[in-house]
Every structure is written in C-alpha cells, then in structure tokens.
Amino acid sequence: MCGFEAPRNHEQAMAIDRRNGNTKFADAENVEIFMIDEFSTFEDLGFGGNPGPDYKKICVHMFYAVKHDGRHKACLVAGGHLTETPIDSVYSSVVSLCGIQLLTFVAELNDLEVWATDIGNAYLESYTQEKVYIIAGPEFGDQQGHTLVIRKALYGLKSSGLRWHERLSDAIRDMGFIPSKAERDIWMRDCGDHYEYIAVYVDDLLIASKDPSSIIKTLSDEHKFKLKGTGAVSFHLGCDWFRDDDGNLCCAPHQYIEKVMDNYLRLFGKHPHNAHSPIVQGNHPELDTSDLLDDAGRSINPSLDLSNGLSKLVDSTSLPPS
Amino acid sequence: MTLSRFRACPRQGHINRVKRVIGYLSKFKHGVIRIRTDKPDC
Numbered sequence: 001m002c003g004f005e006a007p008r009n010h011e012q013a014m015a016i017d018r019r020n021g022n023t024k025f026a027d028a029e030n031v032e033i034f035m036i037d038e039f040s041t042f043e044d045l046g047f048g049g050n051p052g053p054d055y056k057k058i059c060v061h062m063f064y065a066v067k068h069d070g071r072h073k074a075c076l077v078a079g080g081h082l083t084e085t086p087i088d089s090v091y092s093s094v095v096s097l098c099g100i101q102l103l104t105f106v107a108e109l110n111d112l113e114v115w116a117t118d119i120g121n122a123y124l125e126s127y128t129q130e131k132v133y134i135i136a137g138p139e140f141g142d143q144q145g146h147t148l149v150i151r152k153a154l155y156g157l158k159s160s161g162l163r164w165h166e167r168l169s170d171a172i173r174d175m176g177f178i179p180s181k182a183e184r185d186i187w188m189r190d191c192g193d194h195y196e197y198i199a200v201y202v203d204d205l206l207i208a209s210k211d212p213s214s215i216i217k218t219l220s221d222e223h224k225f226k227l228k229g230t231g232a233v234s235f236h237l238g239c240d241w242f243r244d245d246d247g248n249l250c251c252a253p254h255q256y257i258e259k260v261m262d263n264y265l266r267l268f269g270k271h272p273h274n275a276h277s278p279i280v281q282g283n284h285p286e287l288d289t290s291d292l293l294d295d296a297g298r299s300i301n302p303s304l305d306l307s308n309g310l311s312k313l314v315d316s317t318s319l320p321p322s
Numbered sequence: 323m324t325l326s327r328f329r330a331c332p333r334q335g336h337i338n339r340v341k342r343v344i345g346y347l348s349k350f351k352h353g354v355i356r357i358r359t360d361k362p363d364c
Contacts, residue, residue, distance in 0.1 A: 101355065108359045244356065252354035257347050264344055275345035285328060288335035 004066040010139045013064055013074075025064060028074035029139055032062070036076055039124035042148035045133075049147035055131045058082040060154070062139050068259070076139075078156035083130060085158070092161035095185035095199040100206060100237070101251075103186060103199050107208035108249055110194050114241075115212035116233040117219075119168070120226040122203035123160050126153045126167035164202070171223040172198060175215070201237055 007013035013025035036042070045051060059079040066072055095103075107114050119125070133149045140146070153160035169179075177187035177198060187198040196209040207215050219225045233241040239251040264272055325343070328336045 101357070104357050105359065108357050244354075249357045250354040251357075252352075254351070257351050260344060261348065261351070264341075268341075272341060272345040272348045274349035275342050276349065278343045278346040279339070280342070283339070285325060285336055285339055288333050290333045290335035293332045293334060293337065 004070075006066060007064050010062055010137065013062070024072040025074065028064070028072040029062060032074045032076055033140065035121055035124070039121060039152055041124055041150065041152040041154060042134075043151050044143060045147040045149060047145055047147075051131075051133045051147065051149045055133050055149065056083060058132050058134060058150075060134050060137070060156075075155065078132070078134075078150065078154040078160075080157040080160075083132060083158060090159045090162045092165040092202075093185055094201045095183060095206075097237075099183040099186050100199055100201075102183075103197050103206060103208055104249060104251075106195075106197065110208075112194070112196070112208040112210055113212050114233045114249070115207045115209075115216070115231060116236040116241075117205050117207065117216060117230040118228045119203040119205070119219075120228050122168070122225075123153045123155050123164050125225065126160075126163040127151060128153045128157055128159060128163055130157055130159055132157070161202070168200060171219070171225070172200070174223075175218055204237060206233065206236055 005016055007016050007025060010029070013029065017023050017025050059082065061077050061079065063075045063077050064073070065075075104114055106112075128150060130150070133147055136143045136146045136148050138144050140148075150157070153163040172187050175189070177189045177196075180186040180188055183199075185200045187200070189196045191210070194210070196215070197207070198215070199206040199208075205219075209215055216227060216230055220227050229235075235241065235255070236251075238256050239253045240255055241249065241251050244250050261271070325336055325340055
C-alpha cells in the first residue's frame, strides 16, 4: 500500500475519492456489495425490522486496501468480537507446509499433474449458525437503515472459518475423497493404480491428479464454486513454483523476497547486510528489554512481515544455495 | 518462535532480528526447495 492512503471508513473513502478526482474506492465498495448481494448474504427485514429476541445486533466495517498492482479493494467484515464466545470449538485447520511438500513429492513420483486453484468469496459459500443482525450503513446505498439478518458466514464472525471448512469438506467428500489420517486437510481418492490428492489451505487448493481438469470441473459445475487462478501450479501460498533446467519441480518465494528487499531499501535507504544464518545462537526475542518502538517504528514491522513460504525457508538453516 | 508474535509491542531488538533474517534471505535469495524423485547417491 506504499504511496496510497487507505481510508478507515466509508466517509474517508468517499473523501479520498473526491480529493483524487476518481471513484476507485466507491467502485471497490460497489463490487463488494454486489458480491454480498449475489451470495444472498443478508436477509433484508426493511426499516425497523425486528428479527426476534434470539438475535444479537452487531456492526460491520468496510475494510479498504490498495493492492501492490494499484487495485483498490473493499471487504465487508462483521464485528464478530461483539458476539459471545461459542462453547463448541470453532477451530478450522489448514494443511501444513510439510504436507504440501509431501503431496508434491508423491505427485512427482507418480507422474501426477499439480494444479492450483483459489475459491473466490469462499466464506460466503457457507451459512452461519450465529443469530446476528446489523443496521445497514451508508455503504449499502438504498438499503441504508434497513435491518439485515446475516445468513452467510461473513468474514469476521467467530465461526465463519469452521463453517467454510465444513462446506468444502462436504463437497470434497461427495467427490469420493477421504481425508488422510496423518494430514486431515490432504484429501485422497483411490483411482485403482494410484491416488489423487487435494491439499486445502482455507480457500487455496493444490490438486495432484492425472486429470486435474475433471476435478476442477466438478468443483465449479456441480458444487458451484467460483474458481480463480486455475491451472498448473506457478504461484501458491506465497511461493513461486517452477521447473529447473533438469526438470525438477521447485518452490521458492522469489517474488516475496524481492518485495521484502524493496521494502527494506525504501524504509532504511540501504540494502541489508548479508547474514550466514537467520538467527544468532541463544536467540530469545521474548526476553528482549531494549527500547519499545514508537509509532513510526511500529509501522516498519508489518512492511517487513514474512510470508509462510518465506518462514519455511528461514526455518531451514541448512538451506543449500541453488 | 516467529517474530510476528511481537508485532503488537515491538522493541528495537525485534527490528534488529528482522533485519538479520532479511540479511540471511538476501544472501540466499536464489535458494529453492527442489523436489527430486531420483535415487540419491549413497
């Protein structure tokens, strides 16, 4: 988001648009509200509608961001912090990075194609069991002031992650896959002389199969998922995937490292000093008593955040040079 | 332990650690995880 001002609410977004003489944030809001409508996320009870005593009133926030390629995004997030903590667990698991590596290794051994795909608006594919409603704000246009009961697992609700996990698990199970006993988010299907695999990381799927297009077709045609970025894996979970000169499948977060280096140069005005290891011996950041960073210092930290893929490489202190 | 857990209340020492991690990445920025299925030499 370097060089762009990100608004904190609808009024600020509109003010920034007016100042910039464009409608980028307004357009982003409209796209989000259109998608929310398309998925029938809310049940509109009109002005003064009363959903009943079991329902709790919460709020929603429009979250704004500018992507690195300049695209303006708006995302509606429910104030899940206003609801009671559920008694039952709402934990939703994801495949481990080790599981991803094992899957690709088995795929290579069995001459399977490895494809990646992303399910768009995943959470809105599932229904929430929480009884919550909102009073629509100005970002809802004509619906402003209406009572809207939340029907779908809107991002921000405590149980939304689990509801989506259940929805996708049901779909994959319907396709004849069973979860691996070692990694519950790697799904396997017996094809006689080999297995097909799907690794699930929330809405990012990695598919290993002799015919991945048929799995994609089932997901989109029968289960009506809106799939994006479908094809042979080239970028997945923050890592670039490619084949080297010997034809070996490789993964490395090159794009992410490049971005981190750019941010470093912009923040500190120089390139980092090369280090032979990511941490020093006896490293205990939890015992650090050095000065607390001020607000300016705090803003540096997220800019240098490390992705999953990057963390994995950093973990590997014996990483061989390519 | 990841450094992201200190984002809520970062100290100068944490930034220095992040700098070292990035310095390591800078040195090995061409590193890759390579998936080889041929028999290893042993």
